Amino acid sequence: MHQVEIATTQETLLDSPEMTLNMGPQHPSTHGVLRVVLKLDGETVIDLDCDIGYLHRGMEKIAENRMFTMIAPYWDRLDYIAAVSNGLVWVETVEQMMGLEVPKRAHYLRTILTELNRIASHLLWLATHALDIGAVTVLLWALREREEILKIFERQFGARLTCHAWRVGGMPNDAYDDFNKDVRQFVNNFPTRLDEYETVLSENRIWLSRTVGIGVISGPEAIAIGLSGPALRGSGVAWDVRKSRPYAAYADMDFDIPVGENGDTYDRYLVRLEEMRQSRRIIDQALENLPDGPVNAKLPKIVKLPVGDYYHSIEAPKGEIGCYLVSDGSAQPYRVRVRPPSFVNLQALRQMCIGHLVADVVAIIGTLDIVLGEIDR
Amino acid sequence: MLLLAPINFLDEFLLRFFSAQTVNFIVWPLIQIGLVVTLVALWVAYATYLERKISAFMQARLGPMRVGLWGLLQPIADGIKLLAKEDFIPDKADRWIFFFAPYIAVASSFIVFSVVPFGPDWAVIADVNIGLLLVLAVSSVGVLALILAGWSSNSKYALLGGLRSSAQMVSYEVSMGLSLIGALMFARTLSLSGIIGAQGSDTIWYVLYQPAGFIIFLISGIAENNRAPFDLPEAESELVAGFHTEYSGMRWSLFFMAEYAAMVVVSAVAATVFLGGWYFPFVNRLDSINHNLFVAVSLLIFLTKCAIILYVYFWLRWTLPRFRYDQLMDIGWKWLIPSALINIVLTAIAVFVVQALDGWKGMKTIEAMNMGLNLTATGKAIMIAFGIVGLFITGALLSRINWRSRDFNLRTQRRNIKLVNVPQGKPAVQTN
Numbered sequence: 001m002h003q004v005e006i007a008t009t010q011e012t013l014l015d016s017p018e019m020t021l022n023m024g025p026q027h028p029s030t031h032g033v034l035r036v037v038l039k040l041d042g043e044t045v046i047d048l049d050c051d052i053g054y055l056h057r058g059m060e061k062i063a064e065n066r067m068f069t070m071i072a073p074y075w076d077r078l079d080y081i082a083a084v085s086n087g088l089v090w091v092e093t094v095e096q097m098m099g100l101e102v103p104k105r106a107h108y109l110r111t112i113l114t115e116l117n118r119i120a121s122h123l124l125w126l127a128t129h130a131l132d133i134g135a136v137t138v139l140l141w142a143l144r145e146r147e148e149i150l151k152i153f154e155r156q157f158g159a160r161l162t163c164h165a166w167r168v169g170g171m172p173n174d175a176y177d178d179f180n181k182d183v184r185q186f187v188n189n190f191p192t193r194l195d196e197y198e199t200v201l202s203e204n205r206i207w208l209s210r211t212v213g214i215g216v217i218s219g220p221e222a223i224a225i226g227l228s229g230p231a232l233r234g235s236g237v238a239w240d241v242r243k244s245r246p247y248a249a250y251a252d253m254d255f256d257i258p259v260g261e262n263g264d265t266y267d268r269y270l271v272r273l274e275e276m277r278q279s280r281r282i283i284d285q286a287l288e289n290l291p292d293g294p295v296n297a298k299l300p301k302i303v304k305l306p307v308g309d310y311y312h313s314i315e316a317p318k319g320e321i322g323c324y325l326v327s328d329g330s331a332q333p334y335r336v337r338v339r340p341p342s343f344v345n346l347q348a349l350r351q352m353c354i355g356h357l358v359a360d361v362v363a364i365i366g367t368l369d370i371v372l373g374e375i376d377r
Numbered sequence: 378m379l380l381l382a383p384i385n386f387l388d389e390f391l392l393r394f395f396s397a398q399t400v401n402f403i404v405w406p407l408i409q410i411g412l413v414v415t416l417v418a419l420w421v422a423y424a425t426y427l428e429r430k431i432s433a434f435m436q437a438r439l440g441p442m443r444v445g446l447w448g449l450l451q452p453i454a455d456g457i458k459l460l461a462k463e464d465f466i467p468d469k470a471d472r473w474i475f476f477f478a479p480y481i482a483v484a485s486s487f488i489v490f491s492v493v494p495f496g497p498d499w500a501v502i503a504d505v506n507i508g509l510l511l512v513l514a515v516s517s518v519g520v521l522a523l524i525l526a527g528w529s530s531n532s533k534y535a536l537l538g539g540l541r542s543s544a545q546m547v548s549y550e551v552s553m554g555l556s557l558i559g560a561l562m563f564a565r566t567l568s569l570s571g572i573i574g575a576q577g578s579d580t581i582w583y584v585l586y587q588p589a590g591f592i593i594f595l596i597s598g599i600a601e602n603n604r605a606p607f608d609l610p611e612a613e614s615e616l617v618a619g620f621h622t623e624y625s626g627m628r629w630s631l632f633f634m635a636e637y638a639a640m641v642v643v644s645a646v647a648a649t650v651f652l653g654g655w656y657f658p659f660v661n662r663l664d665s666i667n668h669n670l671f672v673a674v675s676l677l678i679f680l681t682k683c684a685i686i687l688y689v690y691f692w693l694r695w696t697l698p699r700f701r702y703d704q705l706m707d708i709g710w711k712w713l714i715p716s717a718l719i720n721i722v723l724t725a726i727a728v729f730v731v732q733a734l735d736g737w738k739g740m741k742t743i744e745a746m747n748m749g750l751n752l753t754a755t756g757k758a759i760m761i762a763f764g765i766v767g768l769f770i771t772g773a774l775l776s777r778i779n780w781r782s783r784d785f786n787l788r789t790q791r792r793n794i795k796l797v798n799v800p801q802g803k804p805a806v807q808t809n
Contacts, residue, residue: 019533021533021534021537022533027617028617043537043702130698133698133699134605134606134608134697134698134699135696135697135698135699136432136436136695137432137435137436137695137696139436140436140437140438141436141437144437200696201698204697204698206606206697206698206699206700207698209700209701209704210698210699210700210701210704238797238799240799243799243800243801244799244801246801251801255798256796256797256798257796257797257798257799258794258795258796258797259794259795259796259797260794260795261794261795267794270793270794271794274794274796357701357702357703358537358616358702359609359699359701359702360701
């Protein structure tokens, strides 16, 4: 709607030579080392091109030379904001390919911790997205909440950011003693804090004028590009791996999927905020019904997978993260391929940005919630 | 009171060496200039400290705490750090313009202090009879510095920042100047001391007569100073640092000083024109007790008013997101300039009505006209009523002008997201 408006005023402007602006890889708002080459007419974007690969570490190749159980820590470094979810996709792929039955308690703990990670990731998104649009205070408020989650992670996994959370067949150790209390405390405090962020942003005129109608992408277009996660749900498509192919303990949980209408930045913002509320709901339920029992299944000394290939995906905070694993029957994968949500979501950037201003490019990169570690692998 | 005695003593001391004229027109102004420049520079340094502290408290943290007690020496440490830093000039930059742009910025914002009436009598350097005009004229030179800095850096980010700032400052200067005209109709003078005197003899602050003017002035003042939410020229998340991307060390800090000094200027003008400057009810009774004490207290009142407006600046900066460039232009041209024009018309009508009512059916609205427009209680009530009604009329006319613009009814455009409970194990569901 807004794009058309700009396009018509464009023709009435005097002819001006286009300018190429190189945004990144060192730029405060490209969320890492993304390089965007913008073609500008004045400040209007007429074309853009993404240059990625500055953070390429060859994760998939490295994985070919590691035992199956050794690969999970590398996966933590893909989307370092959501290390817990990323580790889960690897261990679940291996478990499902070898047909391993994981204890129920481990499934529940996995659900709680990945949902906590989702909240942490969304909080970091909120912080940086608001910062990109100029609301600095939200950054520190959101990071304050994220800190509470990171404290739980630190006590549970021994690390805050890249926590090697899971082992094939379950968890390295059971939940620590005060786990229930800590998580319960967070769950109880969180809604009021979330409302606080909403009072600063959701009704704010400037926030609305910066996000409503910016970076619009329709449902069919989003599906065609292959968007997933909040970026897809913001466009009105109710697709969530947690619902369509339940993993861990999600089949037992009762939760809703927030869906936007117009597929603009504001819808995606609302969807993510609501997702945090739903995540809180899931954690609440899982904590309520947390079963007792072991957290680890029996594993053979050396994990070997049957010959063949397998694809498994889970709903990471950024979207569907998938893992395609080809095994030749040895103790190491023959080939691994990750389907990173950020990489696919980034493909929508060009379509979303054209016709908007430079300031909107920053807002749209923020709303796609990309992490370069995952894009470049 | 004893503390204030040296001023008279100093005066007598100076008269021994120079003639009375030299003392009055050369020596005293030089002392005043030295004091003002030093104090303003110090104030600018501590404004950064205050800003960091205030933002820290808003963001649930402590702010600078390490250098000195509560981090009180932080600005000095920062200053030393900036002085010691390399003064880097890019290879492809236009050296001389790059070199001089910061000085233009600092000079244009410091020169304005020559006419700012910090207090009565000796607390003002030069009481020029076109003071307000001088403030507007000199502070608009500041835009030149930003354009030159952006242009000479030979960097695209700096260039975009410079272009944005030129467009922004040029368009907001218009509404800034227009918003002051209403108050001038009451004061009937452009001298800043005269405006304060008029408010003093009318025993009122013009913000009561001119609520719309005050609001317009504050908004366009913030935009004129490139402060958030209008800090587009240096929007760090888009343009890295805008026009001063390539600057470093002391030259960068000169821009910083200029920005904070310009903030003080705008708050000083707002305090002078709309909040009565150093005038505060009943304080002038001190004059009969001790003149110097009266001046000092007035000075303090003036600084307090400035500080309150500065706090509003900080408050807004750390609360609101940033506007986009086209939205900023929209606000300038579609909202502020029309409302400033409407305000002028309404004020003129109000002044005319009040004057016409004087003597009508024995009504008395005007007390005196020798120092601004002095109204009786009835006249004041009518004028304040006009001011408040004017706010509504301005609002109604503005919404008439802007009702078709996209950003006008954003709240109604606000949607709620739907919550869907998809049956498990089903493929993607298209909802719209």
